Amino acid sequence: MVDRIRRIPEATVARLPVYLRSLAELVDEKIATVSSERLAEMAGVNAAKVRKDLSYLGSYGTRGVGYDVEYLLFQMSRELGLTHDWPVAIVGAGNLGQALANYGGFTQRGFPVAVLVDADASKVGQIIHGVRVHHIDELPELSATLGIGIGIIATPASAAQDVADRLVAAGVASILNFAPAVISVPDGTSLRKVDLALELQILSFYQEHRDLESDGAPPHQAPLAPG
Amino acid sequence: MVDRIRRIPEATVARLPVYLRSLAELVDEKIATVSSERLAEMAGVNAAKVRKDLSYLGSYGTRGVGYDVEYLLFQMSRELGLTHDWPVAIVGAGNLGQALANYGGFTQRGFPVAVLVDADASKVGQIIHGVRVHHIDELPELSATLGIGIGIIATPASAAQDVADRLVAAGVASILNFAPAVISVPDGTSLRKVDLALELQILSFYQEHRDLESDGAPPHQAPLAPG
DNA sequence: CTTCGCTTGTGATCATGTGCACGACCGGAG
DNA sequence: CTCCGGTCGTGCACATGATCACAAGCGAAG
Incomplete structure (x- = not known):
């Protein structure tokens, strides 16, 4: 090579x-x-x-x-690219966003949660697990100041595409989407998704088919995530 | 066909x-x-x-x-296989397990959280979001009584393989693993994983390489999960 | 220096997945 | 009845990924 x-x-x-x-x-x-x-x-x-x-x-x-x-x-x-930290912004300070901010595993592995962001003004100013909640309109400045490399979408599905657009506009080129929605980003932006219901439905499929195919067919092999 | x-x-x-x-x-x-x-x-x-x-x-x-x-x-x-419910057992009543129990999206999509299970006796008996915490030793009976179809592993990595073995022994044939550990299950058991740190590291890779390859090479396409 | 056991690195082959292109077919208009 | 625009279903070619099998190369022993 x-x-x-x-x-x-x-x-x-x-x-x-x-x-x-x-x-x-x-x-x-x-x-x-x-x-x-x-x-x-x-x-x-x-x-x-x-x-x-x-x-x-x-x-x-x-x-x-x-x-x-x-x-x-x-x-x-x-x-x-793990020789330096990648500060992360979590968008959506609801159940999921708070749980993610609480999850210590991120910081420990080089992805410190630098900021929480929400559209709900009543949440702005709160401190969750040591992280302050800012308004989503501040995203561009926050991104630049804190050097945000990755944005995590933890909003309802209906807001996901708009949030993705805002993240891209703010210069965030890597997005991890937890919302159960398909979102699209321009070329040059990386997008990955984590969808719990989707995973359960895939498991459901294989379980259902195991149950049905109790005749001669060979059993399904344990299917792993596509990556 | x-x-x-x-x-x-x-x-x-x-x-x-x-x-x-x-x-x-x-x-x-x-x-x-x-x-x-x-x-x-x-x-x-x-x-x-x-x-x-x-x-x-x-x-x-x-x-x-x-x-x-x-x-x-x-x-x-x-x-x-979504014409009927698939009761789910969450193993591990820590941060993640509680957050998952709190997440309403499961029940809504046909995957009701039937039971939380933990090895820590001091947690047994607690009610979290309407779900009672049972001791992990009760898994076999719970599985049979509640008709558990899917087990979710929300424990530290060190316990994940043991929990998987217990789930399989209790007759649970579909497992969703949130612990950052590779676990193995016998044929006939479906296994999928959700690993947040892993997703972030993949994003980190592509971002790092975008930053490096500022010479003529064509830009990376947004890489999605393998499925 | 030579031999030997061990493990890497990789060419070749096979399996799976993707995308195009087009025939098959439907419903409506004339 | 015939034509025609539109959309599905699928054969085929290509791209990506997985696996095998083996030569190349290393280190230790004699």
Whole structure:
């Protein structure tokens, strides 16, 4: 592979964080090197896939030995852009928004909740888990001042598209959407979604079909998220 | 297509709930028929994909006209197993578990939270949003009595695999995992995961690479979840 | 220096998913 | 009855992703 022509496949990108977490566990256990096979087991994937995925990052392994855990962890963090913090803005200070602000896992993993934003003036000024609620009209200034890199949409579905537009207008190029709605963003903006009801409905489908197909057909395999 | 040989592709299954939501909107707007093109726009996908996806359910469209909204909605609900409720058990009554129990969207969409379960005896007996907390050892009886179809893991990562094993042992064949850990389940059990930190890290990757590649390379397209 | 066991990196193959293009078919107009 | 605009259903080609299998390369032992 030539040096800088590594366009990393989307499917691989989605797995890198899983490897990262596995590597972090290995560091905790003071394990210095790891084989693709062991890493595959920890990440719940196939060993060949691990090797191919890691090869997109560069040739960081040693044949006959494996991968140096700390070095690989560092390289992967660098590739994922986790060597610095990404301040996050949560839009929507309702149930979900508050719960997300309360969830400590974000800050701990380099995504500090810098600000909560809501359209409801009566919520502005409240402090939730140490984070102040601002009015959504302040988004552009807040984004610039706080260096917001990622916006999280935690509003009702009806407001989601408008909020997405405002985030884009405020210069936020990465959006995580929790609202049960399809939203569209311009090219150059990344959008991912988390939809709980959707996940449950997918589970429902497979369960229902397991129940129905009690005749000879082979059982469904456990289907995992598309990434 | 012969009558009952419709093995629906995984990618299609993941899109069905999105179509379902779009159809529900159309019903609200009293719209009787819809073309694949319109539905595609609402669901944020390609029209040909819509037609192919829907064709797996059967030939429910009319050439020159489109799809009957209500009829298609009914057929899709049936296929997804949404004609009856799926009682859900949430394992872990901490921050996340309580937030999930509070989230009304589940019950509303046919997934009532039947019970909260925790290993901490001091939490047992509490009522959270109308749902009583039981001890995790009671899982088998609860599962049978309440007809639990789906288990939601909302525990710390360290407990996730053990909880999954207990759910499977209690006869729960569909699991939604919120814990940031890879867990494995036997064949015949469906497993899906929701990992917030992972989503943020994926966004971080693309943002970092947009920032870096300010030279001639074409911009990344907004990457959506693999389904 | 040579051999040997082990593990990586990757070419090749197969499976799955996407998108186009077009024939099949419907309903309405004349 | 025939024509015609419109939309579905699907065969086909292409893109992406998963898996296999194996040569290349490393380190240790003798």
